[in-house]
Amino acid sequence: MTLPQTFRIKSFGCQMNAYDGERMAELLGADGMRSAGDGEDADLVVLNTCHIREKAAEKAYSDVGRLRREDGSKPLIALAGCVAQAEGEEARARSKMIDMVVGPQAYHRLPQMIAEAAAGRASVDTDMPAAAKFDFLPARRRSGVSAFLSVQEGCDKFCTYCVVPYTRGAEISRPFADIVREAEELVAGGAREITLLGQNVNAWESDGRDLAALIRHLADFAELERIRYTTSHPVNMGEGLITAHAAVDKLMPYLHLPVQSGSDPILRAMNRTHTVDSYLRTIERVRAVRPDIAISGDFIVGFPGETDEDFERTLNIVDAVRYAAAFSFKYSPRPGTPAATMEDQVPQPVMDQRLARLQARLAEHSTAFNRGTVGKTTRILIDRRGRKPGQMIGKSPWLQSVVVETAAPIGSMLNVKITGAGPNSLFGAPLVRAEAA
Ligand code: SAH
Ligand code: SF4
Ligand code: F3S
Numbered sequence: 001m002t003l004p005q006t007f008r009i010k011s012f013g014c015q016m017n018a019y020d021g022e023r024m025a026e027l028l029g030a031d032g033m034r035s036a037g038d039g040e041d042a043d044l045v046v047l048n049t050c051h052i053r054e055k056a057a058e059k060a061y062s063d064v065g066r067l068r069r070e071d072g073s074k075p076l077i078a079l080a081g082c083v084a085q086a087e088g089e090e091a092r093a094r095s096k097m098i099d100m101v102v103g104p105q106a107y108h109r110l111p112q113m114i115a116e117a118a119a120g121r122a123s124v125d126t127d128m129p130a131a132a133k134f135d136f137l138p139a140r141r142r143s144g145v146s147a148f149l150s151v152q153e154g155c156d157k158f159c160t161y162c163v164v165p166y167t168r169g170a171e172i173s174r175p176f177a178d179i180v181r182e183a184e185e186l187v188a189g190g191a192r193e194i195t196l197l198g199q200n201v202n203a204w205e206s207d208g209r210d211l212a213a214l215i216r217h218l219a220d221f222a223e224l225e226r227i228r229y230t231t232s233h234p235v236n237m238g239e240g241l242i243t244a245h246a247a248v249d250k251l252m253p254y255l256h257l258p259v260q261s262g263s264d265p266i267l268r269a270m271n272r273t274h275t276v277d278s279y280l281r282t283i284e285r286v287r288a289v290r291p292d293i294a295i296s297g298d299f300i301v302g303f304p305g306e307t308d309e310d311f312e313r314t315l316n317i318v319d320a321v322r323y324a325a326a327f328s329f330k331y332s333p334r335p336g337t338p339a340a341t342m343e344d345q346v347p348q349p350v351m352d353q354r355l356a357r358l359q360a361r362l363a364e365h366s367t368a369f370n371r372g373t374v375g376k377t378t379r380i381l382i383d384r385r386g387r388k389p390g391q392m393i394g395k396s397p398w399l400q401s402v403v404v405e406t407a408a409p410i411g412s413m414l415n416v417k418i419t420g421a422g423p424n425s426l427f428g429a430p431l432v433r434a435e436a437a
Contacts, residue, residue, distance in 0.1 A: 003118050004043030004076055006036040012059060013050030015230065016197050017081055017104075019148040021048045023137050024080065024107050030138040031111040041069070044076040044114065049083035051163050053332035057083050064095045076117050078102055078110065082167035086335075088126045098122075104168060105129065105153075108136035128169040140182055143189035145383045145411045146395070151179050151214070152198025157233060159260075160271045160338040161303060161331060164199055171199075176206040176214065183218055192411055193226035193381055193395075194218065202232040202241055212240035219250045225381060225413055226397075230256045231298075234274040237282045246289035252397045253290050254324075257282070258298035262317030263310035266303055269342070276317060283321055294324035294369065294398040301358055302331040302351035304342035311354050318361050324369040324398060326362045330355050370400060370421040377417045377431060382408050393425070401425040 007028050011021035024046060025035060036042035045067055049060040060083045068074050078100040079091050085103035092098050099117040102110060103126035113123045140147075154169040155162075183194055196214070198204055204211045215227055227250050232241075234257055244251055257279075261267055264275050274282075286293055299314060318326075330351040333340035373396065380394030380402045390405050394414060403425055408414045416428035 004114060005033060006040065006042045007033050007044040007046065008036045008042035009046040009048055010063070011048040011081075012056060013048070013052070013081060015148055015195070016150055016153070016199070017048055017050055019150050019197055020081070020104055020107065021046075022148070024048065024110060026138050026140070027108065027110060031114075042075055044078065046078045046080050046110075049079065049081035051082035051086045051167050051334070053329060054334070055332070057086075061095060064097050067097065076100070076114065078113070078117075080104070080107055080110075082163065085126050085128075085167040086163060089124055092122060092124065100124070101126065103128065105133055108133040134174060134178060140185035141189050143186045143191040145190065145381065146193040146195070147186045147189075147191035148195050148197050149179065149182055149186065150174070150197045151211075152201050152204040155199040157200065157273070158271060160269065160342075161300065161334065163334045163337060166336060168199060171203060173198075173204045173206050176209055176217075179206075179214065180217065183221065183224070187221055187223050190411060192224065192413075193228065194224060196227070196229040198229075199231065200233045200236060201229045202236040202238070210238065210240055212238070212244040215241075215244050215251055216248055219248050224250065226250055226252055228252050228254060228399075232257050234259065234272075234279050234282055237286075239285075242286050242289055245286060245293060252399070253293040254296070254397070254399050255286060255293055256296045256298075259317060259321075260298060260300050261303065261306070261310065262314035263306070266306055266310050269305060270300075270303060270339070276313070280317070280320060292398075295321055296325040297321070297323050297327075299326060299328040299358060299362075300331050301328065301354040302346035304331070304339055304346065305344040306331075306346055306354075311358075314358065315361055318358070318365065322365045322369070323362060325366055328355060328358050328362060367421075367423075369398075370426060373398065373400065373418050373426065374421050375418065377415065380404070380414050380416055380428065382406075382410050382412050382414060384410065394428075396426065402428040404428045404430055406430050 009021050009025050011018045050056040076099050079098045080102045084101045091101050099122050100113045101124040105128045106125040109125055116123050152173050154171045155165045156171045158165050202211050259279050380396055382392050382394040384393050386393050386403050392406050394402050396402050415431040418426050418428050420427040
């Protein structure tokens with residue numbers, strides 16, 4: 001087979017997985033390939049997979065099957081991401097269509113693996129050298145208005161339900177200077193907002209600096225308008241980061257702080273290392289310095305042993321925090337994790353009911369939060385065109401999409417008054433200068 005000319009990358013996972021997808025695309029671009037257009041058959045397909053829940057992992061294999069072309073041929077196929085890491089050689093045993101298996105810490109080696117695969121040699125690389133990949137990736141060039149920047153990878157927390165410590169390896173922080181260089185490249189390439197990413201982003205540290213210090217440093221970039229970070233772990237929510245929410249204007253009033261459950265016995269069984277009370281106190285401290293902050297969370301229903309009473313406590317914490325946004329999931333047993341073999345697995349119908357009740361309650365709070373912003377004046381970052389002519393869509397500081405009629409271009413900041421709230425977005429009207437002053 002000749003070397004592939006065109007590629008397509010499909011990312012299925014979290015924001016870090018999406019970030020990896022972008023970097024793989026840049027790497028292949030620098031290696032002389034180009035991204036296949038819409039409807040065009042790509043010579044190489046990279047499936048950038050997620051292993052977090054069973055459904056996500058299964059999707060990877062059904063997608064591989066679908067890559068067979070009508071004439072019986074197939075593109076070169078690379079299985080990348082967290083399923084690749086978790087399954088390694090196994091993946092090729094499950095599907096002979098897969099030519100390369102490359103883990104999230106090894107994808108800088110893709111060009112070499114592609115050359116080998118094109119020469120008929122399948123390869124598997126799931127090595128986990130600490131942070132080495134970043135040294136081999138090309139510089140960032142063009143960037144969207146809103147860019148991701150991975151600063152911390154891996155996880156040492158070992159929540160008993162979670163595969164991330166196994167698929168992403170031990171917690172490592174990228175060096176301060178590397179991050180600053182990448183941020184400079186992104187801003188030069190057009191980014192106005194940077195979201196710092198890590199599985200435990202608030203555990204980032206380098207040369208005695210913590211995440212708050214990094215944020216303060218980036219806030220001095222004149223052309224950078226906004227800074228966000230995700231995902232934080234409750235036990236790493238230090239005082240410096242909390243006060244940064246009051247002191248750094250460019251740090252957006254949004255905090256994603258997963259709690260998973262509102263019941264202490266379940267949190268203990270999950271090995272979360274925080275309690276309901278310590279979590280609520282953290283939220284209180286954050287709100288004391290930044291009363292308008294939007295809090296978002298992640299929840300798991302049906303963790304092994306979860307009783308009706310435990311679940312009611314989860315509804316209670318939802319009411320106590322009044323989340324602006326949330327992600328909620330049914331517990332999915334993952335191979336190799338301690339929770340998968342725990343007794344008292346919760347039956348599916350019970351999980352279904354709990355999830356429906358939880359999501360209804362979460363929706364009440366997010367609707368209330370969105371309605372609460374109607375009438376406010378705020379600034380949005382225009383990041384895409386709206387559906388109707390003349391419409392643009394921007395993000396509020398609280399990460400809501402706001403639809404406005406304006407000629408303001410993508411990448412610009414616009415002062416608006418929020419005039420209405422729909423189920424998925426807000427509506428706004430641009431402020432005339434006198435109003436904005
Ligand atoms: N590092 C982040 C995100 C982890 S994955 C954190 O610590 O919060 C994102 C979310 O997926 C988790 O917060 C959790 O709610 C959910 N999740 C993880 N493992 C899961 C499992 N086995 N079953 C169901 N949901 C899971
Ligand atoms: Fe998974 Fe827990 Fe680590 Fe988050 S903190 S990545 S949920 S083990
Ligand atoms: Fe999925 Fe891996 Fe992210 S398992 S959630 S893609 S870290």
